[in-house]
Amino acid sequence: MTDDFDFDTRAVRAGTLRSEFNEHSEALFLTSSFVFKSAAQAAARFSGDEPGFVYSRFTNPTVQMFEQRLASLEGAEDCLATASGMAAILAVCLAGLRTGDHVICSANVFGATVQLFTNLERFGIETTFVRGADPESWRAAVRPRTKMLFCETPSNPLMEIVDLEAFAQLGRRIGALSVVDNCFCTPALQRPLAFGIDAVIHSATKYIDGQGRVMGGAVLGARSLIRDAVLPVLRTTGPSLSAFNAWVLLKGLETLSLRLRAQSATASALARWLEAHAGIERVYFSELESHPQRELARRQQTGPGAVVSFDLKATSAAADLRARAWRVIDNTRLMSITANLGDTRTTITHPASTTHGRLTPEARARAGIGEGLIRIAVGLEALEDLKGDLEHALAG
Ligand SMILES: *Cc1c(COP(=O)(O)O)cnc(C)c1O
Numbered sequence: 001m002t003d004d005f006d007f008d009t010r011a012v013r014a015g016t017l018r019s020e021f022n023e024h025s026e027a028l029f030l031t032s033s034f035v036f037k038s039a040a041q042a043a044a045r046f047s048g049d050e051p052g053f054v055y056s057r058f059t060n061p062t063v064q065m066f067e068q069r070l071a072s073l074e075g076a077e078d079c080l081a082t083a084s085g086m087a088a089i090l091a092v093c094l095a096g097l098r099t100g101d102h103v104i105c106s107a108n109v110f111g112a113t114v115q116l117f118t119n120l121e122r123f124g125i126e127t128t129f130v131r132g133a134d135p136e137s138w139r140a141a142v143r144p145r146t147k148m149l150f151c152e153t154p155s156n157p158l159m160e161i162v163d164l165e166a167f168a169q170l171g172r173r174i175g176a177l178s179v180v181d182n183c184f185c186t187p188a189l190q191r192p193l194a195f196g197i198d199a200v201i202h203s204a205t206k207y208i209d210g211q212g213r214v215m216g217g218a219v220l221g222a223r224s225l226i227r228d229a230v231l232p233v234l235r236t237t238g239p240s241l242s243a244f245n246a247w248v249l250l251k252g253l254e255t256l257s258l259r260l261r262a263q264s265a266t267a268s269a270l271a272r273w274l275e276a277h278a279g280i281e282r283v284y285f286s287e288l289e290s291h292p293q294r295e296l297a298r299r300q301q302t303g304p305g306a307v308v309s310f311d312l313k314a315t316s317a318a319a320d321l322r323a324r325a326w327r328v329i330d331n332t333r334l335m336s337i338t339a340n341l342g343d344t345r346t347t348i349t350h351p352a353s354t355t356h357g358r359l360t361p362e363a364r365a366r367a368g369i370g371e372g373l374i375r376i377a378v379g380l381e382a383l384e385d386l387k388g389d390l391e392h393a394l395a396g
Pocket of ligand 1: 084085086087110112113152156181183184202203204205206215216217
C-alpha cells in the first residue's frame with residue numbers, strides 16, 4: 001500500500017495480506033512452521049534466495065501484517081516485531097553494539113531500560129546517563145567508542161522533551177546509532193525517523209494495543225539496519241511476537257489515532273483543571289504555558305499525549321507528603337491503581353514508590369521525582385467523571 005494515503009487510512013489498511021479465501025478481516029495464522037512444495041524450495045526459503053514463510057520464530061503472515069502496518073505509520077522502511085518492548089531494546093543493543101562500545105542514554109528512561117543498560121556492563125559495554133533535555137550534557141558525554149544514543153521523549157513521568165533533530169545530528173556526527181523509544185507518543189503523535197533518527201523502538205504493550213491485553217514490541221528503521229543487523233539477532237535469540245498477539249495489536253493500530261486524539265484531549269482539559277486547583281503545586285504536561293519546552297514539543301509532536309503528572313502542594317515534611325499522595329490515590333474510586341499506561345481505563349500511580357522506587361532518594365531528587373508527585377495516564381472515560389474522581393480524591 002502506498003504512503004500517499006492519509007495516516008488514518010493506512011492505520012486500517014496498510015500491510016493487509018489476504019489468503020486464498022479472501023477474508024476481509026486479517027487472518028490469524030496459528031502455525032509454527034510452513035510446508036514447502038519440494039526439498040529444493042525448502043532450501044531456497046532457508047537460504048533466503050526465495051522470499052516466503054519458513055518458521056514462526058522469524059516469519060509469520062499475521063506478524064508480518066503488523067510489522068508492515070506499523071512501518072507504514074512510522075514512515076519506516078522496515079520493521080521487526082518482538083515479544084515485548086524490552087525485547088525490542090535488547091535486540092537493537094545486540095544488533096548495534098559490541099564489547100568495548102559506549103552508550104549515552106537519558107537518565108529519565110523506563111526503569112527496566114536503565115537496568116538493561118546497566119547490565120550490559122557485564123559484557124563490557126558502558127553506559128553514561130545524561131540529562132535528556134540538555135543537549136550539552138549529551139555532547140559532554142561523547143567518547144571515542146560511543147556507538148549508541150538512546151532516549152525517550154516525552155519522558156516519564158515529568159514530560160521532559162529531547163530535541164530530536166539535535167539528537168539525530170549528534171548521532172550522525174559521531175557515527176553512533178540514534179535510538180528513540182516512541183512509546184508515549186506513538187506514530188499517531190510523533191515520527192522520530194522524520195527528524196533523522198536511525199531507529200525507533202516500541203513497547204506495543206502500551207498505546208498500540210491500547211486496551212491492556214497483550215505484550216509486544218517493535219524495532220523500526222532503514223531496511224539495512226532491520227534486515228542485516230536486527231533480523232539475525234531475532235532469528236537466533238527468539239524473542240518473537242506470537243501470531244495471536246500480533247493479531248490483537250493489528251486491531252489496536254486501527255483505532256490508535258482515534259484513541260490518542262480523544263485521550264490527549266481529555267488529558268489536556270484535565271491538566272488545565274489540575275493547574276488551577278488550590279491543592280496542586282505544579283502540573284507536568286507539554287501543552288501548558290508553564291512547560292519550559294512547550295515550543296519544542298509543538299515542533300516535534302502533533303499532540304501532547306495522554307500522561308499528566310502533578311505535584312501536591314508541599315505544606316509538610318517529605319514522609320507526610322508521601323502519605324498524602326497515597327491518600328489521594330486511595331481516595332480515587334474510578335481510576336485504576338496501577339503503574340501501567342496506554343489503556344482505555346485511566347490509571348494512577350505514585351512514581352516515587354513504584355516505577356522509580358528502586359532509585360536512591362538522592363537519585364530520585366536529582367531526577368525531580370518528589371514524594372508528592374502523582375502520575376495519571378488518561379483513558380477514554382468521560383472528562384467530567386475523571387474530574388469528579390480527582391476532586392473527591394484531592395478533598396479527601
Ligand atoms: C513499558 C515500557 C517499556 C517496556 O515495554 P514492555 O512491553 O513492558 O517490555 C519500554 N519503554 C517504555 C517507555 C515503556 O513505558
